[in-house]
Amino acid sequence: MKKKYLEVGKIVATHGLNGEIKVAPWCDSGEFLCSFSNIYFKNGQEKIKVLSGKVHKNVVILKFEGINTIDTAKTLCGQIIYIDRDDAELNEGEYFIQDIIGIDVFDNNTGRYYGKVTDVLKTGANDVYEITSENYKKYLIPVIDDVIVDMDMDGGTLKIVPLKGIFDDEN
Numbered sequence: 001m002k003k004k005y006l007e008v009g010k011i012v013a014t015h016g017l018n019g020e021i022k023v024a025p026w027c028d029s030g031e032f033l034c035s036f037s038n039i040y041f042k043n044g045q046e047k048i049k050v051l052s053g054k055v056h057k058n059v060v061i062l063k064f065e066g067i068n069t070i071d072t073a074k075t076l077c078g079q080i081i082y083i084d085r086d087d088a089e090l091n092e093g094e095y096f097i098q099d100i101i102g103i104d105v106f107d108n109n110t111g112r113y114y115g116k117v118t119d120v121l122k123t124g125a126n127d128v129y130e131i132t133s134e135n136y137k138k139y140l141i142p143v144i145d146d147v148i149v150d151m152d153m154d155g156g157t158l159k160i161v162p163l164k165g166i167f168d169d170e171n
Contacts, residue, residue, distance in 0.1 A: 002153075005044030005082040006098055008033055012059065014074055019067035021076055022059040030055035033083075039064070040082040099153055105131050105141075108149040108159040114139065114167060117158065129158075139166055 009023040034053035049065035105114040119130035127143040150159040
């Protein structure tokens with residue numbers, strides 16, 4: 001089941017004297033995080049309005065409604081921030097990593113079950129999915145068109161055509 005509220009970052013510090021905070025983003029880009037008008041705390045239980053957001057180096061600087069002093073901003077440090085998935089617009093073929101983790105991976109041609117996606121690695125050129133088999137062996141598959149055939153997020157399955165040698169037990 002897909003989570004309604006998704007973790008997108010962690011508040012790591014204050015910025016300036018007027019209540020701005022620095023967020024270490026856990027999403028593809030800081031710009032994505034800046035596009036939201038509401039952010040949530042405590043797994044979606046508390047909502048706060050975002051007045052402004054900007055990317056600065058490797059962090060995002062956010063200004064929240066009602067947070068106007070450095071002392072108030074300090075109380076937010078260390079908290080995980082969330083977005084409501086309904087507020088996010090993804091292009092076709094884009095998914096939330098949190099939704100990919102845990103889906104079952106099958107061979108598109110033979111139906112062989114390989115295991116579950118247990119991690120998504122960002123390598124720069126393309127993502128890499130870590131697959132963990134039922135006997136806890138780990139495999140890495142590149143997220144490229146030659147390998148990924150079909151991802152059914154609602155059904156929780158991923159069909160692949162593995163590259164030679166990935167799942168072979170050869171030396």
